[in-house]
Amino acid sequence: MNQEKIEQVVEQVLRELTRKLEASRVEEMQTEEGPLQRKEKDVILFSEEKEMGVERPHHLQAIERAQQVTPARIGIGRAGTRMRTRSYLQFRIDHAAAQDAVMKDVSEELVESLGLPVLRTQAEDMTTYLMDLDKGRKLSEKSVHWLSEHGEKKKNVQILVCDGLSSSAVEANIRDILPSLEQGLKLKNLSVARPLFVKRSRVWVQDHIASIVDCDVVLSLIGERPGLATSESLSAYMVYRPGAHTVEADRTVISNIHKGGFPPVEAGAYLADLIGDIIQHEASGVSYMRKKNNQNN
Numbered sequence: 001m002n003q004e005k006i007e008q009v010v011e012q013v014l015r016e017l018t019r020k021l022e023a024s025r026v027e028e029m030q031t032e033e034g035p036l037q038r039k040e041k042d043v044i045l046f047s048e049e050k051e052m053g054v055e056r057p058h059h060l061q062a063i064e065r066a067q068q069v070t071p072a073r074i075g076i077g078r079a080g081t082r083m084r085t086r087s088y089l090q091f092r093i094d095h096a097a098a099q100d101a102v103m104k105d106v107s108e109e110l111v112e113s114l115g116l117p118v119l120r121t122q123a124e125d126m127t128t129y130l131m132d133l134d135k136g137r138k139l140s141e142k143s144v145h146w147l148s149e150h151g152e153k154k155k156n157v158q159i160l161v162c163d164g165l166s167s168s169a170v171e172a173n174i175r176d177i178l179p180s181l182e183q184g185l186k187l188k189n190l191s192v193a194r195p196l197f198v199k200r201s202r203v204w205v206q207d208h209i210a211s212i213v214d215c216d217v218v219l220s221l222i223g224e225r226p227g228l229a230t231s232e233s234l235s236a237y238m239v240y241r242p243g244a245h246t247v248e249a250d251r252t253v254i255s256n257i258h259k260g261g262f263p264p265v266e267a268g269a270y271l272a273d274l275i276g277d278i279i280q281h282e283a284s285g286v287s288y289m290r291k292k293n294n295q296n297n
Helices: 003-028 060-069 085-103 108-114 126-131 133-137 141-150 167-187 205-213 264-281 285-296
Strands: 118-120 157-162 196-199 217-223 234-240 251-257
Touching (some): 108 167, 126 133, 133 205, 141 205, 157 167, 157 205, 167 217, 196 205, 205 217, 217 264, 251 264, 251 285, 264 285
Parallel strands (some): 118 196, 157 196, 157 217
Antiparallel strands (some): 217 234
16 A cells, blocks of 8 residues: 555544544434434444554563553554554544644533533633643632632632643543542541632642632642543642642642543542541641651651
């Protein structure tokens, strides 16, 4: 197959993928006649199972062991001096998914279904958000006013759902992690303010919000920068009573929350335990670990 033919195949597959994504979104929309049905003949499925692309490998078991412990593209083989067509297509698909995760918004339907009030940062558009970090760390004047008027004050925990650099991560995990987290905090008799959704936000926006609601711990569930292994990875950043001198070392973070990493339901239960411990020690980040180590020694 020559280069021109390969490029034609790639373009065809990408068009089909785009149509598949659009069809899946339309399927979720309810009409007066019921959910729209997707036509199976319009869908191209790519298996998520890893394939052995190396012909006659000298150490088959070694390649299989490596494939089991990392999502990296190992043992995909080659055709002459270049990638096989299937591997190349999968690479293009993963790259497109990563770009889509950054540029698209979390759906309004999801935010409304979870009952999350929406706050906005000073990043008015995606270009500003990507180019000016400080804009994503501060709430807009309108959101500050809303939070001052309607935010729940002096609770133990304030949960933030943040789109960050991957809206796909929020959409893939938040329905599972949020209920288990809230249930775990309730079992620990911790008071929890109504969770908030913060659009185009950076991690440090939690400091600004904490200064308004005066809570013990702020937890940000935020989409991680997408890669070619997955675009659905979520991180949880926790900080105990942040202030003007708070730095990165003062934050506790649990990352890699997604179906292929730390399962979101289990992560929610674990985060509840961790937050309870942070409140008990009145510290997060490096200070928290030092207190834990001193306690154990």
